[in-house]
Amino acid sequence: MVDGAGRILAAAPFAALQRLHPGEPVQDLRPAWILPGLVDLHAHLPQYSAVALDGLELLPWLENHIFPLEAGFADPEAAVPAARLFFAHQLAWGTTTSVAYLTVHQEAADRAFREAEACGIRAILGKVMMDRHCPDALREDTAASLAQSAELCETWHGRDGGRLGYAFTPRFAPVCSMDLMAGLSREAEKHGAWIQTHLSENLDEIARVRELFPEARDYTDVYARAGMLGPRTLLGHCIHLSEGERAVLREAGATLVHCPRSNAFIKSGIMPLRQWLAEGHRVGLASDVGGGPSLDLWGEMAAACDQSKQRWAERRAQLRRLEALDLDADARGRVAEALGLHAHAPITPVEAFHLATLGGARALGLERTIGSLEPGKDADFIVLDPRAADPLADRAVLRPEEVLSRCIYRSTPGMVQAAYVRGRRVHGR
Ligand SMILES: O=c1[nH]c(=O)c2nc[nH]c2[nH]1
Structure with a gap:
């Protein structure tokens, strides 16, 4: 829900919002998602x-x-x-x-x-x-x-x-x-x-x-x-x-x-x-x-996800090669440390999405204004149709993080149906 000044009044699943605010004018965008810009x-x-x-x-x-x-x-x-x-x-x-x-x-x-x-x-x-x-x-x-x-x-x-x-x-x-x-x-x-x-x-x-x-x-x-x-x-x-x-x-x-x-x-x-x-x-x-x-x-x-997976996989392969060398555990540990081989886990699509939204807002010191859909923030949001990233455009029931992963890996130009800044439509049909 957005107020006249373009700020978010409430953010919740569609049915819950209807229940909490009966009588308010409603635009039903389902099955599209509303996400932060x-x-x-x-x-x-x-x-x-x-x-x-x-x-x-x-x-x-x-x-x-x-x-x-x-x-x-x-x-x-x-x-x-x-x-x-x-x-x-x-x-x-x-x-x-x-x-x-x-x-x-x-x-x-x-x-x-x-x-x-x-x-x-x-x-x-x-x-x-x-x-x-x-x-x-x-x-x-x-x-x-x-x-x-x-x-x-x-x-x-x-x-x-x-x-x-x-x-x-x-x-x-x-x-x-x-x-x-x-x-x-x-x-x-x-x-x-x-x-x-x-x-x-x-x-x-x-x-x-x-x-x-x-x-x-x-x-x-x-x-x-x-x-x-x-x-x-x-x-x-x-x-x-x-x-x-x-x-x-x-x-x-x-x-x-x-x-x-x-x-x-x-x-x-x-x-x-x-x-x-x-x-x-x-x-x-x-x-x-x-x-x-x-x-x-x-x-x-x-x-970002792919490159991080690549780094992780390369380091894992190097660690395996190191394990095959005739070194005691101490020396092996020191070499692994010096070469930075203790791989961290790859970045996930959800983390990448966070970087592109709230992470970016924090980088600008604007996290109280944009970056997520929370009451009091400016209504900068997009309407995203996940079916556009689905190979069969079908009704497969996926978890939200799976849908997000698909949209990230299979982005298409038509996927974003509309974009709003401060509640004003700035792109879309
Ligand atoms: O990617 C880049 N694009 C640029 O235009 C530039 N200028 C300096 N360094 C740069 N790097």
Whole structure:
């Protein structure tokens, strides 16, 4: 049940709600399910037209495919159809909260915000910032980058009762000076805005950071020195983190954003998701378009489960090989420990769904507003037809977690019948 202000008044099975609130107007959507809207924590809006171009690793992929494309957003009008399509497709897949990177162009960023405002999606967006080691067409003056980002933040952060928000968006350390990163940290703090960037995605990227910031202990330390790490910081990828880096990130309460299909596609590696969760990190899930091939977050949930199963199976096989060696138990234990072979259980579909909903909401500090269907929260929800994921579209009686597993592994474009943000229908028939 939703009130006139778009907040959830009550959430319960259909029959129970009818009994508890007789006489209220009712829409019977059965056999569809009502679920919380999905939270995509990291995607690049301007890169949607460059998805699925295979072959390169991160740094050459950026130079060959991405930077030339992003330069096209110097024309602000380019952002309008791009943003319209991007948000429409996110909503069609059931993503009601979109956290996305734009380009370095202030006007194009403003246009993208306007599209988000108009289409009704909940969105946290940011103009990309980069002031060195990138193509001339995209390189910004440090002071101008800070001033333009602050202006966008002042215009858009908190707009429409908080439906829109601003994330300061330094692309990643290889293209940002320390002055830029320190400056944006102060601005983000001043405005209570988010910070989003990339961390530890690719081995060549990490080596470049080491060259550029020899005074820093490691990649994470670069961001720590700039004052960028805190509970409102979203860090894309986070695959190759040392124990020391993880301690710093945990202490800061920053979010590690898992982008499984992008990580696989541009050959960056597999994030040890179970381990990061077991260590107590905040973790969310993301499509990372255009590194990821699609805005279908269900596919990302499936990939998160599959990659975690793969890690588990590989480690189990390595343990078996270790057992076959002529080692005493003590030595075997030490080797297993050193190689990190004590596999944790794979991620389940229910856990992946949690990451894509309440986990994402917690990452944003919005868990009192979105992420689950509870009285008092905003009515951001989707109507999902599980029959669309059923091979026979039949009446098989499955447990709820089995139905969810099917929807995750067999997501189809028509599966989400409708999407609502604050009780307003923003997608659907
Ligand atoms: O997957 C990625 N996409 C990007 O656009 C990017 N920029 C820096 N690092 C990045 N990683």
